[in-house]
Amino acid sequence: MTSQPKNPIRNIAVMAHADAGKTTLTEQFLYLSGQTRQPGQVDQGTTQMDFLPVERERGISVSSALTSFDWKGIRINLIDTPGHVDFSADVERVMRVPDAVILVISAVEGVQAHTETLWGALRERHIPVLFFINKIDRVGADTESVLRAIGKELKINPLPLQETSGEGESNVAIRNLWSQDYVNAGLLERVVESDELLLNTYLEGNTPGFQQLGNQLAHLVHSCEIYPLLYGSAKMGLGMEELLDFVALYFPGSRGNAAKPLSALVYGIGHDKIMGKIAYVRLYDGSISNREVVFNATQGTMEKVTQVRRVFPGRFEDIGTVVAGDLAGISGLSGACVGDILGTVVDDIPAGVKLRTPLIIVQVKALNNKDYPALAAAMQELSMEDPALEFEWLREESELQVKTMGWMQMEILERILADRFGIEARLENPTVIYQETPSSEAFGFVRYWMPKPCWAIMKFRLEPGERGSGLVYKSVVPVNSVQQKYQNEVERSISGALKQGIKGWPVTDLHITLVEGEDHNVHSRAGDFTVATPMGIMDGLVNTGTTLLEPMIRYKIDAPEELLGLITSDITRMRGDFDSPEIRDGRFTLTGILPLATSLDFPVKLSSRSGGKARISTHFAGYRECTDEQGVVRPYKGISPLDTAKYILKARKAIQ
Numbered sequence: 001m002t003s004q005p006k007n008p009i010r011n012i013a014v015m016a017h018a019d020a021g022k023t024t025l026t027e028q029f030l031y032l033s034g035q036t037r038q039p040g041q042v043d044q045g046t047t048q049m050d051f052l053p054v055e056r057e058r059g060i061s062v063s064s065a066l067t068s069f070d071w072k073g074i075r076i077n078l079i080d081t082p083g084h085v086d087f088s089a090d091v092e093r094v095m096r097v098p099d100a101v102i103l104v105i106s107a108v109e110g111v112q113a114h115t116e117t118l119w120g121a122l123r124e125r126h127i128p129v130l131f132f133i134n135k136i137d138r139v140g141a142d143t144e145s146v147l148r149a150i151g152k153e154l155k156i157n158p159l160p161l162q163e164t165s166g167e168g169e170s171n172v173a174i175r176n177l178w179s180q181d182y183v184n185a186g187l188l189e190r191v192v193e194s195d196e197l198l199l200n201t202y203l204e205g206n207t208p209g210f211q212q213l214g215n216q217l218a219h220l221v222h223s224c225e226i227y228p229l230l231y232g233s234a235k236m237g238l239g240m241e242e243l244l245d246f247v248a249l250y251f252p253g254s255r256g257n258a259a260k261p262l263s264a265l266v267y268g269i270g271h272d273k274i275m276g277k278i279a280y281v282r283l284y285d286g287s288i289s290n291r292e293v294v295f296n297a298t299q300g301t302m303e304k305v306t307q308v309r310r311v312f313p314g315r316f317e318d319i320g321t322v323v324a325g326d327l328a329g330i331s332g333l334s335g336a337c338v339g340d341i342l343g344t345v346v347d348d349i350p351a352g353v354k355l356r357t358p359l360i361i362v363q364v365k366a367l368n369n370k371d372y373p374a375l376a377a378a379m380q381e382l383s384m385e386d387p388a389l390e391f392e393w394l395r396e397e398s399e400l401q402v403k404t405m406g407w408m409q410m411e412i413l414e415r416i417l418a419d420r421f422g423i424e425a426r427l428e429n430p431t432v433i434y435q436e437t438p439s440s441e442a443f444g445f446v447r448y449w450m451p452k453p454c455w456a457i458m459k460f461r462l463e464p465g466e467r468g469s470g471l472v473y474k475s476v477v478p479v480n481s482v483q484q485k486y487q488n489e490v491e492r493s494i495s496g497a498l499k500q501g502i503k504g505w506p507v508t509d510l511h512i513t514l515v516e517g518e519d520h521n522v523h524s525r526a527g528d529f530t531v532a533t534p535m536g537i538m539d540g541l542v543n544t545g546t547t548l549l550e551p552m553i554r555y556k557i558d559a560p561e562e563l564l565g566l567i568t569s570d571i572t573r574m575r576g577d578f579d580s581p582e583i584r585d586g587r588f589t590l591t592g593i594l595p596l597a598t599s600l601d602f603p604v605k606l607s608s609r610s611g612g613k614a615r616i617s618t619h620f621a622g623y624r625e626c627t628d629e630q631g632v633v634r635p636y637k638g639i640s641p642l643d644t645a646k647y648i649l650k651a652r653k654a655i656q
């Protein structure tokens with residue numbers, strides 16, 4: 001493979017489902033580029049990239065890690081991401097950074113539900129992707145079936161630049177179909193046909209030079225017209241140099257203009273024992289140097305940089321200055337949050353992405369009562385690093401609650417609280433996050449005119465909406481009945497009013513219309529409508545009644561054929577459903593939908609039932625109606641707008 005690299009920096013990320021071999025692959029890159037003396041091994045806890053104690057012990061990545069190395073004169077900034085779905089929020093943050101991604105798929109486990117989620121997000125953002133089929137050495141490797149699954153499930157036909165022999169055996173090998181010495185006829189035609197000039201040369205009986213072909217391949221990769229595919233075994237170090245060559249030659253170089261004013265995205269916040277808080281940034285334009293004062297455009301503040309650092313796993317190097325196109329770790333920005341923009345906001349900065357929402361809420365309990373203040377501070381710090389980790393201190397209930405993605409994240413959170421903060425805490429009583437929706441159409445009424453001075457009278461119509469449609473609000477009240485500025489206040493207050501319905505959960509999928517209203521030219525103030533709106537909405541919800549909605553997950557199970565009966569009856573018991581199973585070579589694949597609430601511990605149960613031979617992958621499949629008995633009805637947290645007197649007293653205090 002040769003082609004002329006134009007830009008010496010490549011910003012890339014490695015993404016995949018859990019256990020695909022991302023970290024093993026990155027360790028090989030570090031070794032080949034001369035950064036380490038031996039490739040680190042996940043199973044022996046000797047990796048550079050998985051450097052947290054819990055990562056080394058468990059052999060999984062729990063957060064993304066940035067590293068940099070050189071390959072044939074090109075600097076590669078690489079982010080290794082965690083594959084477990086519980087750490088999807090981390091991948092969401094990283095998704096804004098790379099110019100291209102290596103999407104790894106195991107040749108044994110194949111396309112997983114999470115692969116589909118990742119691919120969907122990458123495709124939508126037009127990020128060039130190289131498919132890497134790993135573990136071709138492992139028994140059960142079947143690249144042909146993986147290619148079929150990519151076509152069927154990801155709906156794309158990548159272009160293999162290699163072929164394999166001896167899959168699943170120790171003498172497994174790869175042959176390059178695209179190299180300086182040999183270009184396979186099919187590949188040649190695929191590349192040539194995309195360019196008129198090349199095609200004419202070819203049709204005239206001349207084969208274009210490899211350099212020319214390479215330039216065209218790079219163009220097709222950058223514009224996402226071709227998704228190339230390579231094979232290998234990260235564990236054996238097979239196919240690694242080809243992969244690095246590909247990144248260096250055909251992935252896009254980073255863009256940016258160092259001469260322009262600063263524009264940078266804080267894509268992550270990290271913590272180092274010695275350095276403290278580190279802001280991970282990607283620079284689009286300009287530069288940042290040690291001791292410089294920078295403008296945080298998101299927060300409207302000025303902050304002083306202490307040091308600009310090149311980041312390696314678990315260690316940093318002071319580099320003094322970082323320029324456009326590059327990534328760095330910045331210390332000193334104590335107020336910076338994930339997603340902040342430093343300097344000027346430019347169009348090049350990609351918007352955020354949502355892969356998965358936390359669907360579970362749990363209580364965080366300190367084993368030692370005196371640790372609560374420290375626990376709250378620790379949670380605060382952790383949620384700065386991971387904004388998806390929404391936590392809430394419920395004063396009335398003296399309870400600390402946090403939203404989480406699942407068991408794995410809960411377990412890791414306990415470990416981090418212990419390892420990093422020295423707090424023994426337990427995450428208990430997980431409940432899925434239900435929602436409510438009106439059961440019928442009805443009106444909600446509020447007359448807020450006592451105790452004076454105040455005046456806000458409103459009537460809302462509430463109607464059930466389509467599943468997944470959220471809130472649709474409109475007003476049909478003329479401004480001579482309720483002035484526009486008051487109507488604006490009503491609209492602004494609606495989403496807050498829907499945070500908890502009559503069953504204690506967020507209310508969604510409904511249409512609300514303000515159908516009647518009255519203000520008073522002496523007594524009304526905007527705040528009156530802020531106070532009144534939740535009372536009117538809650539009254540409406542009492543009248544419509546509400547139906548609980550529970551989160552559902554789409555699953556894919558792959559297991560030995562003899563377990564089919566047992567597993568399908570488990571699924572039925574959990575109120576799930578399944579499509580007809582596909583049976584092949586003594587194993588079956590089963591897909592369908594399950595309520596999350598009944599299947600929280602199913603992956604663990606499945607693994608013990610099958611002696612580890614069954615695999616399950618899941619992703620969120622939306623909300624579906626359930627009965628109160630199947631779900632959870634909980635008391636209103638705080639003071640309900642239905643408790644009018646108390647509510648008004650509290651609301652007035654907060655407003656005045």
Ligand SMILES: Nc1nc2c(ncn2[C@@H]2O[C@H](COP(=O)(O)OP(=O)(O)OP(=O)(O)O)[C@@H](O)[C@H]2O)c(=O)[nH]1
Nearest residue numbers: 018019020021022023024060061083135233234235
């Ligand atoms: N046989 C074989 N095993 C591999 C290969 N690559 C990785 N493994 C093994 O697969 C397991 C997972 O490897 P990791 O590199 O931690 O995978 P990962 O994708 O980083 O996992 P997460 O970050 O936890 O999602 C380890 O036991 C590796 O030794 C390979 O090419 N062949």
Ligand SMILES: [Mg+2]
Nearest residue numbers: 022023060061
């Ligand atoms: Mg990993």
